[in-house]
Amino acid sequence: MTEQQLSAYRQSYPTHAGIAELSRGSIFRGKNLHEFIKNKTWFELNLFGITGRQFSSNEIKVLNYIWSSTSYADIRIWPNRVAAIAAAARTTPILAMVGGISTCDAELFVARPLVTCLKMLKAIGDKVDNGADYQDLIDEKLNKKQTIYGYGRPITSIDERVPHFVNFLNEQQHPVGANFKLAFKIEAYLKQKKNIRMNIAALYSAVCLDLGFNEVEMNLFVTTLVYAGMPPCYLDTLQKPPGAFLPTKCSDIGYTGPSKRAWNKQS
Incomplete structure (x- = not known):
């Protein structure tokens, strides 16, 4: 980007996303947010935010099914496991959920x-x-x-x-x-x-x-494709003693690296 282009963005930042006019209202992708959502679910608003398009009721059902059908509340699944470990450490729900969702940005997952x-x-x-x-x-x-x-x-x-x-x-x-x-x-x-x-x-x-x-x-x-399975795993672990999820002793680890070495100071 040239200095001239940077200077132009420094003066003003054009956006099609929307704007919040506090005490007056909010524009969301060209729509009056509080009027637009009167007959829309959060899911529909999210899709509109992503695509800028409104889908038919049939399409919404199909996309909602996609979003829901991989919400497995199995603590062994990667995002759920992160959420459970966070609960065992007694961190906050938001940090637990964000940590779990971050694992969805993976090579072979989601x-x-x-x-x-x-x-x-x-x-x-x-x-x-x-x-x-x-x-x-x-x-x-x-x-x-x-x-x-x-x-x-x-x-x-x-x-x-x-x-x-x-x-x-x-x-x-x-x-x-x-x-x-x-x-x-x-x-x-x-x-x-x-x-x-x-x-x-x-x-x-x-x-x-x-x-x-x-x-x-x-x-x-698909960012939150598996999200719905995470809160149950967080709550389930939260009901158990701190640290109860995946407790591991040093003796549980099968170390196969170099044997114990003596460290000498170099002159």
Whole structure:
């Protein structure tokens, strides 16, 4: 950025986000906030803040299902474990929740798989529209030993969320988009070649891509994807004695590094 550009921003900062005029009201993405929310849920406001668009009631139900269906209240899951450790240390709920959510910005958990899968589906879809064969594109990734996000799962090959989500979409008569179809074509091909099935990231990404989400919007949308499972784990641990969660003695640690060494002062 040039000095002239910096100087311009120093004088004024243009924004489309909104403004709070204290004692008068607040503008939220061009809307009068307190009028706009009279017939909107917080979830709808959040989506409007992320995308600048208003979704149909059917689309809201689908997006809400995505947001809720990974809220597992299992203390072993990474964000929940962080929240529980925070509770065991008797830190505040806000710090516990923020700490847990921060783990969602991970290579193989929540943000990276979902955003990367959305990016991949869009890239493959665009190339297919221009005459490419999706199987050739998948083979290219396999030959380069690239991770195909949205497919495969550690511990078990079956993702229990997939059939539930598909059934819900059918119940809602949600339109089947091009990326949704592509996600299943890729699964069929990977299952044939590598016996790899899709995980829920492929479907979440495909549906959101069909609804017009870009990469940044997807990242913002999934920031709190697992949040609802965290407070129960925090509260459960809070009811136990401080330090009761994952107590570890030195003797519990199987150290395999260098043996005890004598340290000598250098002259």
